[in-house]
Amino acid sequence: xxxxxxxxxxxxxxxxxxxxxxxxxxxxxxxxxxxxxxxxxxxxxxxxxxxxxxxxxxxxxxxxxxxxxxxxxxxxxxxxxxxxxxxxxxxxxxxxxxxxxxxxxxxxxxxxxxxxxxxxxxxxxxxxxxxxxxxxxxxxxxxxxxxxxxxxx
Amino acid sequence: xxxxxxxxxxxxxxxxxxxxxxxxxxxxxxxxxxxxxxxxxxxxxxxxxxxxxxxxxxxxxxxxxxxxxxxxxxxxxxxxxxxxxxxxxxxxxxxxxxxxxxxxxxxxxxxxxxxxxxxxxxxxxxxxxxxxxxxxxxxxxxxxxxxxxxxxxxxxxxxxxxxxxxxxxxxxxxxxxxxxxxxxxxxxxxxxxxxxxxxxxxxxxxxxxxxxxxxxxxxxxxxxxxxxxxxxxxxxxxxxxxxxxxxxxxxxxxxxxxxxxxxxxxxxxxxxxxxxxxxxxxxxxxxxxxxxxxxxxxxxxxxxxxxxxxxxxxxxxxxxxxxxxxxxxxxxxxxxxxxxxxxxxxxxxxxxxxxxxxxxxxxxxxxxxxxxxxxxxxxxxxxxxxxxxxxxxxxxxxxxxxxxxxxxxxxxxxxxxxxxxxxxxxxxxxxxxxxxxxxxxxxxxxxxxxxxxxxxxxxxxxxxxxxxxxxxxxxxxxxxxxxxxxxxxxxxxxxxxxxx
Numbered sequence: 001x002x003x004x005x006x007x008x009x010x011x012x013x014x015x016x017x018x019x020x021x022x023x024x025x026x027x028x029x030x031x032x033x034x035x036x037x038x039x040x041x042x043x044x045x046x047x048x049x050x051x052x053x054x055x056x057x058x059x060x061x062x063x064x065x066x067x068x069x070x071x072x073x074x075x076x077x078x079x080x081x082x083x084x085x086x087x088x089x090x091x092x093x094x095x096x097x098x099x100x101x102x103x104x105x106x107x108x109x110x111x112x113x114x115x116x117x118x119x120x121x122x123x124x125x126x127x128x129x130x131x132x133x134x135x136x137x138x139x140x141x142x143x144x145x146x147x148x149x150x151x152x153x
Numbered sequence: 154x155x156x157x158x159x160x161x162x163x164x165x166x167x168x169x170x171x172x173x174x175x176x177x178x179x180x181x182x183x184x185x186x187x188x189x190x191x192x193x194x195x196x197x198x199x200x201x202x203x204x205x206x207x208x209x210x211x212x213x214x215x216x217x218x219x220x221x222x223x224x225x226x227x228x229x230x231x232x233x234x235x236x237x238x239x240x241x242x243x244x245x246x247x248x249x250x251x252x253x254x255x256x257x258x259x260x261x262x263x264x265x266x267x268x269x270x271x272x273x274x275x276x277x278x279x280x281x282x283x284x285x286x287x288x289x290x291x292x293x294x295x296x297x298x299x300x301x302x303x304x305x306x307x308x309x310x311x312x313x314x315x316x317x318x319x320x321x322x323x324x325x326x327x328x329x330x331x332x333x334x335x336x337x338x339x340x341x342x343x344x345x346x347x348x349x350x351x352x353x354x355x356x357x358x359x360x361x362x363x364x365x366x367x368x369x370x371x372x373x374x375x376x377x378x379x380x381x382x383x384x385x386x387x388x389x390x391x392x393x394x395x396x397x398x399x400x401x402x403x404x405x406x407x408x409x410x411x412x413x414x415x416x417x418x419x420x421x422x423x424x425x426x427x428x429x430x431x432x433x434x435x436x437x438x439x440x441x442x443x444x445x446x447x448x449x450x451x452x453x454x455x456x457x458x459x460x461x462x463x464x465x466x467x468x469x470x471x472x473x474x475x476x477x478x479x480x481x482x483x484x485x486x487x488x489x490x491x492x493x494x495x496x497x498x499x500x501x502x503x504x505x506x507x508x509x510x511x512x513x514x515x516x517x518x519x520x521x522x523x524x525x526x527x528x529x530x531x532x533x534x535x536x537x538x539x540x541x542x543x544x545x546x547x548x549x550x551x552x553x554x555x556x557x558x559x560x561x562x563x564x565x566x567x568x569x570x571x572x573x574x575x576x577x578x579x580x581x582x583x584x585x586x587x588x589x590x591x592x593x594x595x596x597x598x599x600x601x602x603x604x605x606x607x608x609x610x611x612x613x614x615x616x617x618x619x620x621x622x623x624x625x626x627x628x629x630x631x632x633x634x635x636x637x638x639x640x641x642x643x644x645x646x647x648x649x650x651x652x653x
Contacts, residue, residue: 082369
């Protein structure tokens with residue numbers, strides 16, 4: 001078996017997976033009838049449709065064609081760093097407060113750039129901490145935890 | 154003249170000192186956002202939404218609308234001067250606009266894009282004003298069957314407008330509809346697909362999904378590219394247009410405006426598609442098609458007029474039918490609901506000052522933009538010399554803070570990271586996220602109308618085909634699908650997207 005269109009193949013797989021999951025999970029809800037639809041009716045139908053679409057895509061990607069399509073190229077570095085930084089920000093915002101969390105996020109995420117430089121990043125972080133304080137705390141008066149919870153009490 | 158008195162009411166609302174200030178503020182922030190690549194109107198509205206809570210609804214909506222059309226202006230500036238489209242809808246402007254700049258005609262390119270946008274904005278405001286009343290009256294005749302069919306039509310529209318495989322686009326819609334099901338079912342009160350997570354009881358936050366799929370995903374893919382921007386160091390002079398320029402671009406502006414006004418109203422359309430289409434039309438009917446891409450002024454005038462016209466007429470379906478035709482307008486719908494206004498046909502009658510005030514403020518905003526933009530060009534360009542490595546942490550930071558502020562919880566920030574991962578996978582698999590977002594917004598409304606329609610008909614699905622309006626929408630949707638699936642048109646469509 002040869003996969004002639006990997007991107008379609010993977011998309012088909014993804015759709016099939018999501019569709020099947022939706023169908024299985026909807027079975028736990030009441031389906032009802034066409035005249036009196038339960039909470040599971042519409043999601044079940046959508047899941048079925050998605051799974052069928054996925055299957056068609058899968059089938060098409062396995063047909064032999066003249067041209068071969070490339071596999072997607074991945075660069076996991078920036079992906080991992082950006083996603084982890086955002087997640088980390090969500091975790092430290094309450095205990096560390098806005099200003100420290102800002103510094104953490106900026107320093108962490110700057111590493112995702114291939115042009116990363118320490119000095120520049122630290123200056124950037126300091127400037128952004130000041131801007132964030134001025135804009136969100138001083139002017140807009142957002143309800144944000146500004147200082148670490150230990151100090152603020 | 155009912156229209157005149159309505160517009161007069163709009164002027165009374167729009168030109169109060171306070172609303173003028175917010176209009177100016179929105180237009181300025183929008184331009185700034187349009188200039189910066191990697192951050193669009195969706196993220197900006199999300200970030201600024203919490204700041205508008207304290208404002209009266211009219212001022213809030215005036216400012217948010219200003220951000221949207223201001224971004225269209227700003228995006229063209231950087232397309233012309235540095236060949237970086239600040240906004241997706243300005244991608245085609247790069248083709249001829251940047252060539253003009255290289256030939257020392259940057260001033261003329263900027264002038265025609267500003268003037269074209271102004272003409273288009275004025276016309277589109279009138280279209281909005283004229284269509285608003287009849288359409289919202291029509292909407293009162295809609296039953297659940299019509300609403301369901303109209304939404305199906307809109308979703309199919311977004312498939313046709315999306316680039317790449319249609320199968321994938323349909324799949325993305327269905328996936329979006331499914332994601333919209335997460336949370337508490339309105340009719341039965343049962344929790345669906347929440348896996349016991351209490352934060353999901355109200356569903357996935359729209360802002361989280363949009364920010365993840367667009368904002369965060371954009372940042373990640375830009376970081377992968379490692380490209381350097383070349384900054385044009387030419388002097389900006391010659392803003393005056395010559396007679397030949399005027400003669401060449403006037404009809405192009407008119408065609409672009411019409412094309413944009415029309416496509417903006419269609420669900421799934423909007424600014425991006427209309428600028429592409431306007432450019433293709435100009436190239437098709439020109440006597441010298443080979444001069445396009447080499448600095449033809451028509452190649453700037455038409456798409457710039459089109460995207461601005463579409464940005465404005467896309468308010469028509471939201472304000473009259475309550476259906477957001479694209480992602481930015483979905484953000485606007487969210488903003489209206491936060492301010493306690495349910496978008497839909499009732500807005501015109503129950504809140505006329507707000508309705509007409511927002512419409513007129515769009516025209517006022519366009520005047521402000523023409524007056525402000527050209528003198529400020531130098532400042533916007535200097536802003537672009539800030540390298541991306543310093544810019545993207547700031548963009549990400551503002552996104553995170555905005556996300557927290559929408560609901561005051563950190564769960565949404567984590568959820569956004571997850572949506573960013575999903576967006577990255579879609580990007581790598583060449584699946585467009587726009588149909589998914591539309592499906593997500595329309596999902597709950599569509600289910601509700603389907604259930605109501607089927608309950609009324611006692612389970613007989615033929616009601617969708619026997620009611621004339623509902624049938625019309627469905628026939629249109631199927632016709633659209635068939636036309637796009639025809640081999641000759643499909644080839645042209647693929648070519649059109651490739652050239653962009």
